[in-house]
Amino acid sequence: MTILVSEKTDRLLAVVPTAALRPEQGAAVLLPGGTSAAVFLLHDGSLHAVGNIDPFYGAPVICHGIVGDRAGAPTVASPLGKQVFCLRTGRCLDDPSASLPVFEVTAADDGVIHLSMTGNNREIPVGQS
Template sequence: MTADVQMQPVAAVPQRTATRWHDVCAYDDLLPERGAAALVEGVQVAIFRTFDGDLYALSNFDPFSGAYVMARGILGTRGGTPTVASPMYKQVFDLATGRCLDDAEVALPTFRIRRTPGDRVEVALA
């Protein structure tokens, strides 16, 4: 078997840039200050609704325990920043950025989330 090796650079193929939103649940299904887990394209996502109605989505994987439990975390604030504390070892993460406030080397992936005019909650992985 032989392989064709191309010596010249190939023109970049335009990438599709449209965001792919995934319907997760009704807004009213999310209880304030409680988390919910959703499976979106094989990714476990922890979704949170705060008392003031803001929505956040981040990875459900707790990097300290290795368990998918972040949706069961305890919501709060630290210095005015909305946070979730892992239910396992209590490390605190910034809901907006995913950054661990107890260990600067660790962060959770965050995902875009929105409330639609039809009162549905949607998440985008990229």
């Protein structure tokens, strides 16, 4: 099963209460279709969201990874295989063949953030047949 997110227009995927986020930690966000995203609130207040599925294991665990930086870029390490992914690009810094989908995160006024996909028309594989 894969989810194909629509091509052009921004599509709101989820609404997340900011109070539920802890600095320097991730949290899982349930998305329509049963897959999930990992949202991170960093120490400087910046927000990042990437796909929650570890591409090496097919398990929904990226939200539990340790965040940090590598050569200045914000990263998260998979809690299973410890591969490090760039939070900005989703690219795996330890294995160029792997990457995570990246979501758009925008802070809305009323203590929530919006998670959306901005027209990058990519498949979000969910790791299950």
